[in-house]
Amino acid sequence: MGPAASPARQHDLALARRAASGDRAAQRELFQAQKHAVHHTLFRILGANRELEDLIQDSFLEIFRALPSFRGDSTLARWCQTIATRIAYLAISRRRPAATPLELVAEQVAADDPDAHRVAHAREAARRLYAALERIEAKQRIAFALAVIDDLPLGEVAQLTDSTVVAVKTRVWRARRTLMKRAGSDPVLSHYLAGLGGEA
Amino acid sequence: MTEPGERPPVEPMSDVAWARVERGLWARMDGAAAPRRRRVRPWQLGVAGALAAAAALIVWLVARTPDRPQVATAPPPPVEEPTRAVSGETPSAVQFGDIHITLDADSAVVMQHEADRPIALLERGAAWFSVAPRGARPAFEVRAGDLAVRVIGTRFRVARDAEHAEVAVDHGVVEVTFRGSVVRVGAGESWTSEAPGTVAEVAAAEPEPVLAPPARPRPRAAAPSPPPDRDRARYDELVGLEVKDPQAAIQGYLELAKSSRWADVALFAAARLAADRHDPRAQTLLSIYLRRFPHGDNAEDARQLLARVKGEP
Numbered sequence: 001m002g003p004a005a006s007p008a009r010q011h012d013l014a015l016a017r018r019a020a021s022g023d024r025a026a027q028r029e030l031f032q033a034q035k036h037a038v039h040h041t042l043f044r045i046l047g048a049n050r051e052l053e054d055l056i057q058d059s060f061l062e063i064f065r066a067l068p069s070f071r072g073d074s075t076l077a078r079w080c081q082t083i084a085t086r087i088a089y090l091a092i093s094r095r096r097p098a099a100t101p102l103e104l105v106a107e108q109v110a111a112d113d114p115d116a117h118r119v120a121h122a123r124e125a126a127r128r129l130y131a132a133l134e135r136i137e138a139k140q141r142i143a144f145a146l147a148v149i150d151d152l153p154l155g156e157v158a159q160l161t162d163s164t165v166v167a168v169k170t171r172v173w174r175a176r177r178t179l180m181k182r183a184g185s186d187p188v189l190s191h192y193l194a195g196l197g198g199e200a
Numbered sequence: 201m202t203e204p205g206e207r208p209p210v211e212p213m214s215d216v217a218w219a220r221v222e223r224g225l226w227a228r229m230d231g232a233a234a235p236r237r238r239r240v241r242p243w244q245l246g247v248a249g250a251l252a253a254a255a256a257l258i259v260w261l262v263a264r265t266p267d268r269p270q271v272a273t274a275p276p277p278p279v280e281e282p283t284r285a286v287s288g289e290t291p292s293a294v295q296f297g298d299i300h301i302t303l304d305a306d307s308a309v310v311m312q313h314e315a316d317r318p319i320a321l322l323e324r325g326a327a328w329f330s331v332a333p334r335g336a337r338p339a340f341e342v343r344a345g346d347l348a349v350r351v352i353g354t355r356f357r358v359a360r361d362a363e364h365a366e367v368a369v370d371h372g373v374v375e376v377t378f379r380g381s382v383v384r385v386g387a388g389e390s391w392t393s394e395a396p397g398t399v400a401e402v403a404a405a406e407p408e409p410v411l412a413p414p415a416r417p418r419p420r421a422a423a424p425s426p427p428p429d430r431d432r433a434r435y436d437e438l439v440g441l442e443v444k445d446p447q448a449a450i451q452g453y454l455e456l457a458k459s460s461r462w463a464d465v466a467l468f469a470a471a472r473l474a475a476d477r478h479d480p481r482a483q484t485l486l487s488i489y490l491r492r493f494p495h496g497d498n499a500e501d502a503r504q505l506l507a508r509v510k511g512e513p
Contacts, residue, residue, distance in 0.1 A: 024284045024310060027229070031222065043210045053217060057225045064229065126208030149207060196207075 012076035020067035031060055034080040038063075041081045041160075044150040045088040045142050047130030055091055059084045078159065085142060085160045092138040125192035132182050132189060136175050139163075143171035144179070148196050215379060219345040226323045230286055230308060284310045287325070293443045317341060339375075347393065348377040367391045431462045438469070446477055454485075468498040475509050483509050 015033075018026035038059045042052060049055075062083050070079055129149075133141050139161070146157045147168060157168045176193070183189035213221075285294045286308045297318065307325020311318065317338040340351045347365040351374060367376050368390040376383050378396045385391045389399045434456055441449040453470035457463045471485035486506040493499060 024226075025312060028310070031225070035218065035221075039213060040210050047208075048211060053213075053221050053224070056221050057228060060225050061228060122208060129208065151207065 009072050009075065013070070013072040016067050016070040016072070016076060019064065020070070027064060030063075030076070034063070034077055035060075037077045037081050038084045040150075041084040041146075042088055045085065045145040046091065047126070047133070051091060055084075055087055058091075059087045062087060074159070078156075082160050082162070085146070089138055089142055089161075092141065121188075122192075125188050128183075128186060128189045129179075129192060132179050133175075135182070136178055140171040140175035140178070143168045144175035147172045148176070215346050223324050223345070226308060283312070284308065319343060346379050350375040350377065365393045431456060435462050435466060435469075438466075442473060446473055450474055450479070450481075464493050464496045464498060467492065468496070468502060471502065472505060475505055 015026055015030055019030045035056070038056055039052070042055050042059065043049075046052065046055070059080070063080050066083065070076070074082075133145065136144065142161060143157055143163075146152045146160060147154055152160075154165045154168050154172075157163075158165045161168065179193055180190070183193055285292070287304065287306060304326040308323040310321040310323060312321070313319065315338070318340050320340070320342045322342065322344040342349045342351075344365065349367060365378070367374065367385055374385050376385055376391050376396075378393055381396045383391060383397065383399055385399050391399055434452070438449045438452040438456065441452065450470045450473050453466045453473070457467035457470065467485070467489045471482055471489050473479075474482035474485055483506065486502050486509065489496070489502050490499060490506070493502075496502075
């Protein structure tokens with residue numbers, strides 16, 4: 001961290017140091033502050049998932065274990081998300097080929113509510129998207145999830161995945177190509193994929 | 201159809217799910233038995249029921265009457281920094297200011313202050329809390345998951361089984377906060393998380409929560425009439441000995457149970473401590489207690505404990 005670190009960064013660093021020393025109050029504060037960022041990252045990569053709660057625990061265990069190495073070069077939130085991304089990667093690698101995505105129950109939608117229909121449709125499309133992602137190589141899947149589904153800039157995805165922008169761009173392109181190929185006979189997924197932009 | 205570019209929503213987790221994650225995380229941080237979520241099989245439900253009874257959280261306050269000036273105005277030693285207490289395979293007792301806590305085995309509690317209000321966060325397991333009358337001081341609060349019980353000046357019992365919680369009030373009033381709803385529960389009333397907006401009358405008088413003696417500081421001003429005697433002093437002494445030398449405490453309780461007017465409490469304390477420590481004498485002591493005091497203050501608890509010791513459902 002440079003000499004002109006912002007107060008937020010200084011706070012991050014101080015909190016990390018206290019938590020790393022075993023101060024449970026600081027660990028609790030860190031958990032409360034970062035839990036939604038970690039959850040968001042895991043959900044974006046993995047979708048609705050039975051293992052999500054366990055993976056959040058795994059992420060924070062790793063965060064607390066690795067805290068002594070936090071130097072404040074990035075925000076604490078970004079650093080935690082990087083670890084959550086790594087945990088997601090391990091989870092994907094570990095559970096192949098028997099993925100267990102959470103099955104969504106078809107929702108009862110009011111016939112005269114177009115907004116409810118749109119939401120239900122989006123959910124169904126998302127379910128199909130994550131089902132298709134289950135069969136994509138882990139690194140490509142993560143790059144696609146973060147860059148396209150979460151719409152993060154490629155540079156940030158590169159940071160989160162400890163990779164380069166070029167590598168991320170290539171992975172996203174490959175993932176999208178594979179997905180489009182598999183979605184050929186699925187109009188819902190095809191339409192949805194076409195609508196998802198992303199930088200790559 | 202979906203709008204172009206519409207992102208799939210990140211489905212938020214419920215407070216209950218977050219509480220579950222947090223509990224599991226701290227337990228894993230302590231290296232406790234892995235509390236990771238698992239699919240529940242039917243046979244596990246029975247086991248869970250038995251464990252739930254063992255893991256009941258009981259909070260007991262001795263603040264029967266808040267109008268004892270010599271207690272209410274005496275400021276306790278402040279609890280300045282958040283402090284965490286963790287028990288291992290056996291129960292342990294800790295003191296935070298004037299709050300005495302007896303932790304069940306494999307339990308963890310964090311004591312901290314929020315704007316001068318003492319807060320106990322029960323991370324896992326179960327604990328007895330004993331608090332001197334608060335008087336004009338900020339109310340003491342116990343939090344367990346989504347449940348918060350604020351002590352206004354009373355004696356009450358809180359039981360927790362995973363996300364389910366119950367509160368029964370013996371004397372006075374407590375304020376129960378649960379997922380945004382706040383209700384006051386008065387003497388002879390009970391509350392359950394199954395119906396958080398309602399308060400029901402307790403069907404039968406709650407038995408004296410006799411597991412509390414270790415957590416009962418019994419300030420002199422709160423002593424029953426007549427004033428403190430030698431047996432009472434000995435009893436308090438043995439309470440303090442429970443953690444340091446439980447065998448000596450059991451022996452002491454048994455001596456005290458021979459002839460004093462504290463026989464009921466002392467004999468049960470011996471049996472309860474033996475049961476807590478998996479001492480083989482527990483079953484015999486509980487049986488003796490029930491023969492001597494079939495209608496004693498602790499009889500109901502003794503029966504329950506005896507059933508547990510025997511491994512009955």
